[in-house]
Amino acid sequence: MNVVAVPGSLDHQTVDGLLDAVAAMQEQRSLFDARHVRWIDPNGMVALLAAGSVARDRQGALPRLELPESVDVLGYLSRMGFFREAQGIFDFDGHPPRRASGTSDVLLEITQIQGNADVHKVIDRVQSGTGAVLASKLHYPATAVVPFSVILSEVCQNIIEHADASGWVAAQAYNWARRLGRYVVVISVMDLGRGFRGSLTEEHSARYGDRWGDTTALEAAFLHGLTRFPDSGRGQGIQQMRRQVQRWNGAITIRSGTARIGQVPEWDDSPPLVDTLEPFPGAQISIILPARVDE
Amino acid sequence: MSDVPPDPIAIDVGSLVQKTVTSLYSHLVTRPTGRAVRMAIETQLSGAGQQSLSLIDLSEVTILDYSCADEVVAKLLQRYLHERAHEAFFVFCGVHEPHRDQIQVVLERQSLVAVGETEAGSFELLGAPEPIEASSWLVLEQHGLVTAEDLTDLYPDEDTRHALDRLVERRVAFRSPVSGRYHALSRLVRHLL
Numbered sequence: 001m002n003v004v005a006v007p008g009s010l011d012h013q014t015v016d017g018l019l020d021a022v023a024a025m026q027e028q029r030s031l032f033d034a035r036h037v038r039w040i041d042p043n044g045m046v047a048l049l050a051a052g053s054v055a056r057d058r059q060g061a062l063p064r065l066e067l068p069e070s071v072d073v074l075g076y077l078s079r080m081g082f083f084r085e086a087q088g089i090f091d092f093d094g095h096p097p098r099r100a101s102g103t104s105d106v107l108l109e110i111t112q113i114q115g116n117a118d119v120h121k122v123i124d125r126v127q128s129g130t131g132a133v134l135a136s137k138l139h140y141p142a143t144a145v146v147p148f149s150v151i152l153s154e155v156c157q158n159i160i161e162h163a164d165a166s167g168w169v170a171a172q173a174y175n176w177a178r179r180l181g182r183y184v185v186v187i188s189v190m191d192l193g194r195g196f197r198g199s200l201t202e203e204h205s206a207r208y209g210d211r212w213g214d215t216t217a218l219e220a221a222f223l224h225g226l227t228r229f230p231d232s233g234r235g236q237g238i239q240q241m242r243r244q245v246q247r248w249n250g251a252i253t254i255r256s257g258t259a260r261i262g263q264v265p266e267w268d269d270s271p272p273l274v275d276t277l278e279p280f281p282g283a284q285i286s287i288i289l290p291a292r293v294d295e
Numbered sequence: 296m297s298d299v300p301p302d303p304i305a306i307d308v309g310s311l312v313q314k315t316v317t318s319l320y321s322h323l324v325t326r327p328t329g330r331a332v333r334m335a336i337e338t339q340l341s342g343a344g345q346q347s348l349s350l351i352d353l354s355e356v357t358i359l360d361y362s363c364a365d366e367v368v369a370k371l372l373q374r375y376l377h378e379r380a381h382e383a384f385f386v387f388c389g390v391h392e393p394h395r396d397q398i399q400v401v402l403e404r405q406s407l408v409a410v411g412e413t414e415a416g417s418f419e420l421l422g423a424p425e426p427i428e429a430s431s432w433l434v435l436e437q438h439g440l441v442t443a444e445d446l447t448d449l450y451p452d453e454d455t456r457h458a459l460d461r462l463v464e465r466r467v468a469f470r471s472p473v474s475g476r477y478h479a480l481s482r483l484v485r486h487l488l
Contacts, residue, residue: 116325116328119325120322120325120328123324124322127357143392143393147393147396149322150359153322153324153358153360153362154360157325157326157360160325232405233365233366233401233404233405236362236365236400236401236404237361240361240397240400
């Protein structure tokens, strides 16, 4: 049996290791050992679902998930809707805590994106409460809920239009007191589709010749707005997301295949390009929006 | 033949989204939603004759993403820009701050221009006009109507007069085929606001 040790802290900084481990796995059934998880963010949760799905499809059996021992983490996973989405992906024992009814502190619980109706659902959900979070935690103006919603809409549509597969989105606000000294909102969107290279190959690979690969495909889409559609109105989503994230001094990274590209602000020490990852299907997008600091 | 286009048609996009997208959601997001709304607008215009002027009202739309802006604004304009059988003019109202960037971006990307009401009663030329087109449009907008007699006073050099004609070609100004007078589109739809 393949055993995947899930890091104790599973967030945007550690998910690559988890995805790499799953990408390199053999065909025996897998065990995801999450017993020691003490901290998990939307990137970690959605990556766990993506990793479990890849293991399931490759091995023809539901991988086993050993649930975190921490009651707090279990409760948080439950509030984020993780266990609902994990049905059919993981085999796990026990009865995860039920989600409490009533008001939740969750900005956007894990939502599967399969079609355009799901994007409408996401945009509808974030209209209530998100404005207050963006204003109170990030000190963004009250109108920021509109560009925030537009980012979410464009990033979710990326799954439908380019992946030809389903994916998930989730978002939450955190106090990064030690890491950054202020609040952030973390948005994670991942799919298991054909990835950027797969989406762009037919239309654009010829002009790149031997250089064509995951890195050049990501650069083509992320930096130059290329898309597989000949329509010149296409390809704006990622460009405009980058622009808005930059306005908010945020970070955006996209992993696809063996590469990860990013637009990183001065507070983030992530490299802008990594091209030595294990080949993982689809695309994994992380956006981090920090609280505004008055000059 | 009248000096101005037929009575403008008011099209409430907020209500069209709800009628067109068979759901309870009223946000103008996702490309299929935008495409469906654009096609609904085109259907409304299909019986409008040789000329039409439409006031596209975005004031009830809360969220407008780039994909929808491309479909409902840019592709709608492109669809009629070179259409000779149906000369369609559009004014977009309710282009307030939350929508402005999306509309500006899609117009610039396609090198288009459009007249938008950006604040109550205040109109702007959005998109990618040449500087001389922008200044020529502003003169027309300030006067509302430019007659043949006014033309050389208001547009003293030939370049600005050519720019005014280009604005007509780009469908952001109307020139009467009867009198030759130039009309600001905002003036022609003002009674609907």
